[in-house]
Amino acid sequence: MRRLVISAALVILCFVLQSTVFKELAFGGIVPNLMIVLTASYGFMRGEKSGLIVGFFCGLLADIFFGGLLGLYAMIYMYIGYLNGKFNRVFYPDDIRLPLVLILISDFVYGIISYMTLFLLRGRFHFSYYFSNIILPEMVYTILITLLLYPIILWINKKIENREQRSARKFV
Amino acid sequence: MSPIVKRKGEKFTLPGKYLLFILTILCTGLIVLTFHTDILSAPASALGGFIVTPLQEGISKAGSWINGRSEELVQIRSLLKENEELKAQIDELTMENIRLQQDRYELTNLRELYELDVQYDEYDKVGARIIAKDTGNWFHSFVIDKGYDDGLAIDMNVMAGSGLVGRITDVGPNWSKVMSIIADNSNTSGMVLSTSDNLIVSGDLELYAEGVISFEKLVDSADRVVEGDKIVTSNVSDKYLPGILIGYISSINVDSNNLTKSGLITPAVDFEHLEEVLVITQQKQTVGDN
Numbered sequence A: 001m002r003r004l005v006i007s008a009a010l011v012i013l014c015f016v017l018q019s020t021v022f023k024e025l026a027f028g029g030i031v032p033n034l035m036i037v038l039t040a041s042y043g044f045m046r047g048e049k050s051g052l053i054v055g056f057f058c059g060l061l062a063d064i065f066f067g068g069l070l071g072l073y074a075m076i077y078m079y080i081g082y083l084n085g086k087f088n089r090v091f092y093p094d095d096i097r098l099p100l101v102l103i104l105i106s107d108f109v110y111g112i113i114s115y116m117t118l119f120l121l122r123g124r125f126h127f128s129y130y131f132s133n134i135i136l137p138e139m140v141y142t143i144l145i146t147l148l149l150y151p152i153i154l155w156i157n158k159k160i161e162n163r164e165q166r167s168a169r170k171f172v
Numbered sequence B: 001m002s003p004i005v006k007r008k009g010e011k012f013t014l015p016g017k018y019l020l021f022i023l024t025i026l027c028t029g030l031i032v033l034t035f036h037t038d039i040l041s042a043p044a045s046a047l048g049g050f051i052v053t054p055l056q057e058g059i060s061k062a063g064s065w066i067n068g069r070s071e072e073l074v075q076i077r078s079l080l081k082e083n084e085e086l087k088a089q090i091d092e093l094t095m096e097n098i099r100l101q102q103d104r105y106e107l108t109n110l111r112e113l114y115e116l117d118v119q120y121d122e123y124d125k126v127g128a129r130i131i132a133k134d135t136g137n138w139f140h141s142f143v144i145d146k147g148y149d150d151g152l153a154i155d156m157n158v159m160a161g162s163g164l165v166g167r168i169t170d171v172g173p174n175w176s177k178v179m180s181i182i183a184d185n186s187n188t189s190g191m192v193l194s195t196s197d198n199l200i201v202s203g204d205l206e207l208y209a210e211g212v213i214s215f216e217k218l219v220d221s222a223d224r225v226v227e228g229d230k231i232v233t234s235n236v237s238d239k240y241l242p243g244i245l246i247g248y249i250s251s252i253n254v255d256s257n258n259l260t261k262s263g264l265i266t267p268a269v270d271f272e273h274l275e276e277v278l279v280i281t282q283q284k285q286t287v288g289d290n
Helices: A002-019 A035-047 A048-068 A071-091 A098-121 A127-171 B016-036 B041-051 B053-113 B117-124
Strands: B125-132 B142-146 B157-160 B163-171 B174-178 B186-191 B198-202 B211-221 B230-233 B244-252 B258-269 B277-282
Touching: A002 A035, A002 A048, A002 A127, A002 B053, A002 B125, A035 A048, A035 A071, A035 A098, A048 B016, A048 B041, A071 A098, A071 B016, A098 A127, A127 B117, B016 B258, B041 B053, B142 B186, B186 B244, B211 B244
Parallel strands: B163 B244
Antiparallel strands: B125 B142, B125 B277, B142 B174, B157 B163, B157 B277, B163 B174, B186 B198, B186 B230, B198 B211, B211 B258, B230 B244, B244 B258
16 A cells, blocks of 8 residues: 555656656756656566556556547556566666666667657658657666666665565564 | 466465556557547546646746745845936936837827737737646647636637747646647648748757748749748638737748748747746637537
8 A cells, every 4th residue: 555655656756847847957858758767667676567557657647648649658658667577587676787778778669669659650750860869868868867766766665665574574 | 277366365466467468458449549539538637637737836836936036136136236227217218108109109000900910919818827848858748727627628729929839739627738839740820921821830840959840832933922921820720810920931942843832930939938828718710610
């Protein structure tokens, strides 16, 4: 229950920050993708199921407010969360390299799929422009933000896990 | 044995694979449904307005408050000095005011002749504040702090200053989504004010960095349209009210078919620093309406 409330709060917080504060902190009009960081982190920290649920709700929020089609971003984020969950087995909290690489790849995949579904299908073929002006800067900015945001998510996750273990021991 | 069969005394859990499968079908269903109809937009937008909009509004307000306070502190010293200068200016301006009043009299007369501007003033407008911007980097839509509770509706035109910003594409109880004319997926029917030639104005992500938008399909066989001409919304547009300023032509080229022209427009609105907008509560009359 506690985990559910905190997760929901994190999703909403990331969405609100991304649409308000970070829009003001944008470098050259590019905003970091906090929701990808959150989705991917939940994926490799908690497993496939948590990743896909968090991803689904992150995407759904983006869909309701800014998407043209309800469900498109939800699906993209959900699959990213799920695939990150596959790396749960090789994830160690002390190692920051794997999370960084996974988040980088996640944001890259997100950018490519967004381009393909929202731009390529409307006949915008100038891929190199979109790659170097939107996808790449977003990846760089997102990775910089990850260095700040990821330790916080990790710390929150550790706190909840400790608490859960304690209360589980109480019952035994 | 199937992993979803519930054994006695075991807590029921659904494996990720199955959940992914179910949600994928749900998403596909939603996409298909929203592609063809808009029955889902009302409950979804109400939910969003209930949970997220108050937060966005709060953060936006807090941000501008802090910004305002810090600016105040910096400004106090310069204000004292400015006060002296302003007093001197008042005398100067009083003189000028008298002269301007005479000009104004002339202007009202001219406006009566130039009916377009009079019509422009007559649209009822509601002010709204931008509280959130698109989370992605692909499009340029934003959310304002008024919705159908304030009398707004889908397709109402949005302006800032004297120029067109876009139109409302989604509306909730206390928020509305505005799609700007510079967004990559936006096409607006426009008109050259001086010659009444129609053209299509479309936003383009590639041109966005240069601060311009493109236009195309301008038929101008007499070569009367030149750079610097005003572009306004056309009277054949089915979403936009006629005569709202879009921008000025900054470059113009003949297309390879030798019939039409295309080029670039500098928008009248500064989209980078947009904070407050005006929503015109009057909607364009279409063929179906009576």
